Amino acid sequence: MQLTRPADRYNPLYFLASVGAGGLSVTFFMYLMFWVPHKGRPVPIFEDMLAVMQTGSMGMKTAVVIAWIGIAAMVFLNLKYLIWNLKQFSAFRKTDAYQTLKNSNAETTLLAMPLALAMAVNGMFVAGLVFVPGLWSIVEILFPFAMAAFLAIGILALSYIGDFLGRVLTKGGVFDVTAHNSFAQMLPSFALAMTAVGFAAPAAMSHNTIVVAVSLVGSTFFGVASIVYGLLALITAFNSMLHYGTSKESAPTLMIVIPILTILGIMFMRQTHGLHETFEVHSTAAETMVMLARLIAIQVLFAMLGLTVLARQDYWKSFVFGSETSPGSYALVCPGVALSVLTQFFLNAGMVKAGVVDKFSLIYWVITLIAIALQFTMIALVLRLNKQHFGRSTALASLAE
Numbered sequence: 001m002q003l004t005r006p007a008d009r010y011n012p013l014y015f016l017a018s019v020g021a022g023g024l025s026v027t028f029f030m031y032l033m034f035w036v037p038h039k040g041r042p043v044p045i046f047e048d049m050l051a052v053m054q055t056g057s058m059g060m061k062t063a064v065v066i067a068w069i070g071i072a073a074m075v076f077l078n079l080k081y082l083i084w085n086l087k088q089f090s091a092f093r094k095t096d097a098y099q100t101l102k103n104s105n106a107e108t109t110l111l112a113m114p115l116a117l118a119m120a121v122n123g124m125f126v127a128g129l130v131f132v133p134g135l136w137s138i139v140e141i142l143f144p145f146a147m148a149a150f151l152a153i154g155i156l157a158l159s160y161i162g163d164f165l166g167r168v169l170t171k172g173g174v175f176d177v178t179a180h181n182s183f184a185q186m187l188p189s190f191a192l193a194m195t196a197v198g199f200a201a202p203a204a205m206s207h208n209t210i211v212v213a214v215s216l217v218g219s220t221f222f223g224v225a226s227i228v229y230g231l232l233a234l235i236t237a238f239n240s241m242l243h244y245g246t247s248k249e250s251a252p253t254l255m256i257v258i259p260i261l262t263i264l265g266i267m268f269m270r271q272t273h274g275l276h277e278t279f280e281v282h283s284t285a286a287e288t289m290v291m292l293a294r295l296i297a298i299q300v301l302f303a304m305l306g307l308t309v310l311a312r313q314d315y316w317k318s319f320v321f322g323s324e325t326s327p328g329s330y331a332l333v334c335p336g337v338a339l340s341v342l343t344q345f346f347l348n349a350g351m352v353k354a355g356v357v358d359k360f361s362l363i364y365w366v367i368t369l370i371a372i373a374l375q376f377t378m379i380a381l382v383l384r385l386n387k388q389h390f391g392r393s394t395a396l397a398s399l400a401e
Contacts, residue, residue, distance in 0.1 A: 193267070258303060
């Protein structure tokens with residue numbers, strides 16, 4: 001096989017190219033979620049956007065059009081790279097490289113596949129709300145199928161985790177502690193969290209008590225599994241990093257805590273809404289604001305840690321703007337996307353609802369612009385990485401000719 005681009009040397013971490021694009025589709029959905037009126041429903045639907053296009057202000061119409069274009073483009077990229085990865089992964093499983101990976105610390109990179117599948121299901125749901133007329137009238141029928149899909153993805157993730165833990169915990173010395181000097185082992189936690197947030201969606205939207213209850217229990221299971229696994233991986237990895245320093249190529253994983261917290265934060269809010277609407281368990285907007293503030297505080301701390309290490313190691317110069325390539329570079333996209341999304345929730349579901357900030361005031365737009373700046377910086381990063389990894393490489397092409 002001729003290698004003419006870096007992506008031709010396949011690695012399961014390329015599933016993160018699909019995940020990043022899917023996350024960016026959610027950043028555009030935030031415009032609609034918090035700016036388009038959707039009274040009586042927890043989320044906006046196609047008919048709400050149509051009403052804005054007919055009677056809304058020019059600013060609102062512009063926002064809706066930008067959101068439409070952004071969601072369509074990013075969902076397209078999400079599915080494009082998911083399909084490409086699934087095809088490449090199927091071929092990769094038949095190679096010796098796959099067996100080598102399965103017997104190394106990198107076995108957990110296989111969790112990028114269920115992570116991408118869960119992100120795609122979430123992304124398709126967003127696209128359905130935005131582009132499919134009348135979807136809300138049949139949404140109750142769709143919820144059981146959505147939960148079944150997330151359950152299947154969750155079981156797949158757990159099977160990969162079981163294979164990995166079963167190997168390293170029963171055969172002494174097969175796990176290389178010296179190569180555990182990053183947060184790469186937190187990828188399983190990321191996959192479980194993505195499954196949990198998707199499983200929690202019916203809790204926030206359904207009016208069927210059984211559906212809400214199943215959604216609450218299922219999302220709680222995968223959410224707790226994500227937290228437990230993540231804490232264990234984080235603590236052991238930090239110990240290894242203190243001993244051996246941080247692996248340069250895996251340094252972007254230092255910020256993987258950021259998307260995990262955003263996803264779990266959204267899961268908590270979905271569960272809270274379901275408890276409120278269905279089981280009359282009430283919480284205040286101020287409590288939501290403080291909960292989100294705590295999550296953002298942790299995210300900022302890990303962002304500072306990660307950016308410090310990346311700068312000291314000249315990671316940007318080497319792997320993003322230089323001639324070196326690493327599929328792990330796609331892990332840089334998720335933290336920026338996650339901070340953008342959680343900032344929108346903190347502002348709108350927290351400070352605005354608690355009466356701290358007036359909607360569409362000057363301070364509101366200042367904070368919103370922070371989220372939008374993060375969003376478009378990540379779009380630029382995705383375009384750069386896609387060109388770098390999936391574009392024809394002069395060096396590789398010369399070797400192949």
